[in-house]
Amino acid sequence: MLNYYEHGTYLTLAHSHAATFGAFGLLALGLGVYILRVVTPEAAWDPTWFRRSFRLSNVGLTVMVVGSLLPVGFLQLETVYEEGFAAGRDLDFHERPLVQTFSWARLPGDGLVICGALSFTAAAISHLRAVESDEADSRATPA
């Protein structure tokens, strides 16, 4: 019954992002760091940008979900309860000033998530290059 009211609202989006990225996405990134930690030569290991990526993604996801998706979702749910299923999905709903403000509030959170992804990519590439040059060195000087 609850699903009739909230189905396909921003509450679904809040749940999707928090659950998909918050659980499995972050877990996958953690596994990636673990593997890179194992294969990277000790002298080349530098966790700085992985740490930054961790903070950026987590803070970004929190801002995205708590500062934007949940507030819009609850306003939508209230509209569905008071005015019916269609009103909560109508363009008029999305054009309300308060809904517009919360929609724009997504920008900083999403920006942080994107910066987190870029930091992770840069850190991963630089570590993979260190692994590659270490392998080239050991080929050049066989034991």
Ligand code: HEM
């Ligand atoms: C980490 C585990 C989970 C992941 C990755 C996940 C992911 C998702 C995603 C992506 C959707 C949207 C599907 C769509 O729009 O077609 C969804 C919907 C839904 N999830 Fe989950 N979910 C998880 C756990 C749960 C749990 C534990 C519950 C209940 C306690 C739950 C209840 C629901 C419900 C009721 C919907 C439908 C919402 C709607 O009708 O709009 N999910 N989930």
Ligand code: HEM
């Ligand atoms: C800056 C980052 C992101 C932006 C701007 C973004 C934006 C969006 C948008 C616009 C939608 C469609 C909304 C709609 O149908 O009304 C969506 C859906 C979805 N996103 Fe994201 N997203 C981002 C990151 C992510 C990440 C990192 C994940 C998971 C790893 C994710 C998982 C999903 C899922 C599962 C859906 C489908 C939800 C549903 O079926 O209702 N997103 N996202």
